[in-house]
Amino acid sequence: MKAEKNIAVEGRHLVKDFNPGGTPTKVLKDVSLKVAQGEFAAIMGPSGSGKSTLLYILGGLDSPTSGSVLLNGTDISRFDDAKMSRIRRQKIGFVFQFYNLIPNLSVEENILLPLLLDGRKKQEYKKDLEHILEVVGLSHRRRHTPRELSGGQQQRVAIARALIGRPEILFADEPTGNLDTGTGAEIMELLREINRDSGQTILMVTHSPEAAESSSRIITVRDGVIC
Numbered sequence: 001m002k003a004e005k006n007i008a009v010e011g012r013h014l015v016k017d018f019n020p021g022g023t024p025t026k027v028l029k030d031v032s033l034k035v036a037q038g039e040f041a042a043i044m045g046p047s048g049s050g051k052s053t054l055l056y057i058l059g060g061l062d063s064p065t066s067g068s069v070l071l072n073g074t075d076i077s078r079f080d081d082a083k084m085s086r087i088r089r090q091k092i093g094f095v096f097q098f099y100n101l102i103p104n105l106s107v108e109e110n111i112l113l114p115l116l117l118d119g120r121k122k123q124e125y126k127k128d129l130e131h132i133l134e135v136v137g138l139s140h141r142r143r144h145t146p147r148e149l150s151g152g153q154q155q156r157v158a159i160a161r162a163l164i165g166r167p168e169i170l171f172a173d174e175p176t177g178n179l180d181t182g183t184g185a186e187i188m189e190l191l192r193e194i195n196r197d198s199g200q201t202i203l204m205v206t207h208s209p210e211a212a213e214s215s216s217r218i219i220t221v222r223d224g225v226i227c
């Protein structure tokens with residue numbers, strides 16, 4: 001039998017219930033999916049269908065009510081908080097609609113922050129920093145602070161920060177949701193280049209059909225199920 005292609009992340013029978021005001025709501029109803037290493041997959045679906053919830057559970061930011069998440073074959077869904085935050089720092093990159101940069105830190109300080117918080121030495125990442133600044137096209141803005149940058153440039157910083165630790169997988173939740181169409185297209189082109197040039201696995205939520213066109217597979221979520 002042929003060996004299964006290497007899977008970066010897999011969700012098995014994921015169920016998620018929320019209990020807002022004591023009323024149980026099933027947000028994910030038995031969702032299973034696999035994302036292969038090197039893939040650039042997009043999750044699409046109507047607002048409120050459970051896309052972000054699914055992404056956060058796969059990325060270890062939230063835990064499922066039942067079901068499991070395998071990151072590179074390791075079941076992380078029962079890890080405790082300490083173990084989970086280590087996995088997140090070392091193996092997972094996240095990019096959100098809002099860039100979540102620290103306003104009074106420079107571009108390069110923002111990019112290095114997760115590594116420093118993880119106890120790693122800045123000097124060891126000099127080359128990686130140069131490289132990632134070049135990839136996102138911000139070498140000339142390295143000493144600027146976020147407020148001196150456009151939205152698209154701030155999102156580039158967030159992408160660099162997510163990638164400098166060489167995550168197994170990059171998760172992105174509506175990364176162009178706060179940008180105008182032209183800038184959004186540039187960010188998509190950047191993600192496509194990163195996927196193509198370094199084989200970075202990417203799983204992205206978007207409701208922009210143009211954005212989804214950059215991906216190699218579209219996963220549709222509707223009312224808590226994949227269809």
Ligand SMILES: Nc1ncnc2c1ncn2[C@@H]1O[C@H](COP(=O)(O)OP(=O)(O)O)[C@@H](O)[C@H]1O
Nearest residue numbers: 018019020027046047048049050051052053054
């Ligand atoms: N922390 C939470 N507590 C209660 N309900 C939540 C929570 N997070 C999400 N939900 C609900 O789950 C549903 C799906 O949300 P979400 O995954 O954010 O959808 P999408 O990203 O597809 O717009 C929504 O009805 C939302 O209100």
Ligand SMILES: [Mg+2]
Nearest residue numbers: 051052053173
């Ligand atoms: Mg969402």
